[in-house]
Amino acid sequence: MFCLNVRGGTLLQGAKAAIYSIIQIEFAERFPKVISQKAKYALRALVALARAGDSMMIGEIAEAERIPRKFLEQILLELKHHGIVMSKRGKFGGYALLAPAAQITFGAVLRIIDGPIAPLPCLSRIAYRRCADCRAEEECEIRRVFARVATSARDVLDRTSIADAVAAPEPVEAGAA
Amino acid sequence: MFCLNVRGGTLLQGAKAAIYSIIQIEFAERFPKVISQKAKYALRALVALARAGDSMMIGEIAEAERIPRKFLEQILLELKHHGIVMSKRGKFGGYALLAPAAQITFGAVLRIIDGPIAPLPCLSRIAYRRCADCRAEEECEIRRVFARVATSARDVLDRTSIADAVAAPEPVEAGAA
DNA sequence: CCAAACTCTATCAACTTGGTAGGGATTATC
DNA sequence: GATAATCCCTACCAAGTTGATAGAGTTTGG
Numbered sequence: 001m002f003c004l005n006v007r008g009g010t011l012l013q014g015a016k017a018a019i020y021s022i023i024q025i026e027f028a029e030r031f032p033k034v035i036s037q038k039a040k041y042a043l044r045a046l047v048a049l050a051r052a053g054d055s056m057m058i059g060e061i062a063e064a065e066r067i068p069r070k071f072l073e074q075i076l077l078e079l080k081h082h083g084i085v086m087s088k089r090g091k092f093g094g095y096a097l098l099a100p101a102a103q104i105t106f107g108a109v110l111r112i113i114d115g116p117i118a119p120l121p122c123l124s125r126i127a128y129r130r131c132a133d134c135r136a137e138e139e140c141e142i143r144r145v146f147a148r149v150a151t152s153a154r155d156v157l158d159r160t161s162i163a164d165a166v167a168a169p170e171p172v173e174a175g176a177a
Numbered sequence: 178m179f180c181l182n183v184r185g186g187t188l189l190q191g192a193k194a195a196i197y198s199i200i201q202i203e204f205a206e207r208f209p210k211v212i213s214q215k216a217k218y219a220l221r222a223l224v225a226l227a228r229a230g231d232s233m234m235i236g237e238i239a240e241a242e243r244i245p246r247k248f249l250e251q252i253l254l255e256l257k258h259h260g261i262v263m264s265k266r267g268k269f270g271g272y273a274l275l276a277p278a279a280q281i282t283f284g285a286v287l288r289i290i291d292g293p294i295a296p297l298p299c300l301s302r303i304a305y306r307r308c309a310d311c312r313a314e315e316e317c318e319i320r321r322v323f324a325r326v327a328t329s330a331r332d333v334l335d336r337t338s339i340a341d342a343v344a345a346p347e348p349v350e351a352g353a354a
Numbered sequence: 355c356c357a358a359a360c361t362c363t364a365t366c367a368a369c370t371t372g373g374t375a376g377g378g379a380t381t382a383t384c
Numbered sequence: 385g386a387t388a389a390t391c392c393c394t395a396c397c398a399a400g401t402t403g404a405t406a407g408a409g410t411t412t413g414g
Binding site: 248265266268269270 | 401402403404405406410411412413414
Binding site: 234235236250251253254257264265266267268269270271272 | 361362
C-alpha cells in the first residue's frame with residue numbers, strides 16, 4: 001500500500017471532503033426512498049377516513065388533506081382493488097375503510113402503493129428475485145447487512161396501524177441523516 | 178357509513194384483491210429504495226479494498242467485483258472527494274482506503290452515494306427540509322411512524338463498518354417483503 | 355517521451371414519479 | 385326518465401433519476 005501520511009495530504013483531504021459534503025447537502029432535494037409522495041397521500045387519506053369514522057367523498061378527503069383530487073382518485077381506486085377500502089358510486093357516494101383501522105398496517109399500504117419494502121430483491125419474501133450481479137447469495141456482505149435493515153423496518157411498519165397513527169401522540173426525536 | 182356487509186361483497190373483494198396482488202408481485206421489477214446499484218458497487222469496491230488490505234487499480238476492482246469499469250471510476254472518485262479512499266495516479270497507481278475499514282460505516286457510504294438516509298426530508302438531521310405539503314410537523318402521523326423506521330435503519334447502518342462486513346459470516350433469515 | 359493509470363465533464367436511453375385529462379358507469383332525487 | 389353528482393378507468397405527459405458510456409485531460413514511472 002502506498003503511503004497514507006502524505007504531508008498535508010490528510011488535512012487537504014479533510015477540507016475537500018467537507019466542501020463536497022456541504023455541496024451535496026445543500027442541494028439534496030429529493031428523498032425518493034422508502035416512501036413515495038403517492039404512499040404518503042394514501043396514508044393520509046386512510047388516516048382521514050379513520051378519524052372521520054364515516055364514509056367520505058373523494059373531494060372531501062382531497063380538500064381536507066390537500067391532495068390533488070384526480071391523483072387521489074387513482075390512489076383510492078388502487079386501495080379499493082387491494083381490499084383496503086370500499087366505495088359507493090353515484091350521488092352521495094364515497095369511500096370508507098373496509099376493515100377496522102387497527103387492522104390496516106402501514107406496511108400493507110406501502111406494499112400496495114410502492115411495492116416491496118425490502119431494499120434488495122434478494123431480501124424480499126413476497127417478490128424474491130436474485131440480484132442480477134450476485135455470485136454467491138449466502139456470502140454477500142451487502143445482503144447480510146441490509147437484511148437487518150429490512151427486518152427492523154418491517155418490524156415497525158407491520159406493527160403500526162392507521163389506528164395507532166391516529167391515536168398516539170408520542171414525541172419524535174428528529175433522527176436519521 | 179354505508180353498509181360494510183354487502184352479501185357476497187367481502188368475498189368478491191377478497192378475490193379481486195388477491196388477483197391485483199398477484200399481478201403486482203409478479204411484475205415487481207425494481208427495488209429503487211434505500212440502496213441504489215451505485216451504492217452497492219461502492220460498498221463492494223470498499224469491501225474488496227478492505228479484503229485486499231492493499232491498494233488496487235480500478236481495473237482490478239472492476240474485474241473482481243464485476244462492476245462496469247467507467248462507472249466504477251466515477252464512484253471511486255466520489256468516495257475520494259469525500260475522504261473515504263485515497264488514490265495515486267500514473268503507472269502503478271491505484272486506490273486504497275484512507276481510514277481503517279472498521280471506521281468506514283455503511284451509513285457514511287450510503288449518504289455519500291445516495292444522499293440522506295431519512296425517508297422524509299423532515300426527518301433528516303443533515304439535510305432537514307420541511308415537507309412541502311405539511312401543515313403541522315409535530316402532529317404529522319406519518320412523520321411519527323417513519324421517524325422510528327429511520328432511527329432503526331440508522332442504528333444498523335451507522336454501527337456496521339466495512340470491516341464488520343468482511344468479517345462476520347452470520348446467517349441471514351430472509352426477511353422483509 | 356511514452357504508456358499506464360487516475361480525473362473530470364458531458365451525454366444518453368430507459369424508467370419512475372407525480373400529476374392531468376377526459377370520457378364512461380352508477381346512483382339519488384325530482 | 386332526466387339530471388347531476390359521484391366513482392371508475394385508461395391514456396398521456398413533463399420533469400427528474402438511474403445506470404451507465406465516451407472521450408479528452410493530467411500525472412507518474414521508467
